[in-house]
Amino acid sequence: MQWSTLLPAFLAATASAQGGFPMMRFSCSQLVVDRIDPLVNPGQIPSPHLHQIVGGNSFNYSMDPLTHDLPSKSTCTSCTFSEDFSNYWTAVLFFRARNGTLKRVPQHQEEGLRGNGGITVYYIPTNTKRTVITAFKPGFRMLVGDAGLATLGPSRKTCHRCMPNSGDNSNINCGAPDAQTLPKTPCVGGIRSIVTFPTCWDGKNVDSPDHKSHVAYAVDSKANDVGPTGTCPESHPVVIPQVMYEVRWDTRPFNDKSLWPEDGSQPFVWSTGDQYSHGYSQHGDYVFGWKGDSLQKAIDARCTGDVCSALQTQTVAEADKCTVKRQVDEDYEGWLDALPGDPIGAK
DSSP: OOHHHHHHHHHHHHHHHTTSOOOEEEEEOEEEEESOOTTTSTTOSSOSSOEEEEEBTTOOSOOOTTTOOHHHHOSOBSBSBTTBOOEEEEEOEEEEOTTSOEEEOOEEOOTTOOSSSOEEEEEEOOSOTTSOOOOOOTTOEEEEEOTTOOSOOOTTTEEEEEOOSSOOOSSOTTSTTOBSSOOSSOOTTOEEEEEEOOOEEOSSOSOOTTSSTTEEOOBTOOTTOOSSOSBOOTTSOEEOOEEEEEEEEOOGGGOOGGGSOTTOOOOEEETTTOTTOOOTTOEEEEEOOBOTTHHHHHHHTTOBBTBOTTSOBOOHHHHHHOOOOOSSOOOOSSOBSSOTTOOTTOO
């Protein structure tokens, strides 16, 4: 039986298991893989490390929040919902072979979704209609994770999962067997990385100098909770939907242990130059770009999956056609002697 026929039942079962949660879950095909970062390194070409980006095609190296309105400047989006011109991006995974050369790990879509690599995006409200969920405002941006992190970070932010050939719906994201570290053995279904964003906003600032301080995780919320839970602190009283990324890295072509380091150590490394290959430096960037009040309408309608009566959708073919030209001309597809930009510790 095809996964596409099982998906509605899976979503229903997931919602039931999590207390009736609606959750928008949709694919965004690859927009571009490039070494630019308008959130952390605005105006800088190239940025220190490589990213993989999806969403609206007005993405560029600067994107001044005072002048760059994504819905009006974008002419297409690589995401399922055609009113979503937001940009979503993460670091890029590389395989380091026994001889020290590096190869970019391609991405593939989650089961039940179609598209050209990219990211699976979730927007999750609470399981009760009594809680008011406020959609993000124009110019809103946020960041989860730390590209320079070399030790364990907060448990609720990023994690990795060694995937089986198919399925694997019974485990809570970022709960066991998931870990902040990258898997240490070959994964028959590839590696999935997960990035989970905060659910509380200060109600005033659409960004902050560190791109984190204007948002917060709720008090008494658990690391593995689905959607906004707990109580937002007084400093951040506005409940916002939980944004979550899932990225499937197709590590299967690298499962031959003869390619791995002779000592059997973990061979995958993020484009940030995580020299110990632990995986701590994975991170996610978010720039809001939904058209008008379309996201608020979808939240109020408690939409689930990648079909929503309150939103316009486009075909996979249309989403796949939405790409932008790389702004940094460098090789990132062949076998490389160093990571693009050669960040500290990459060798």
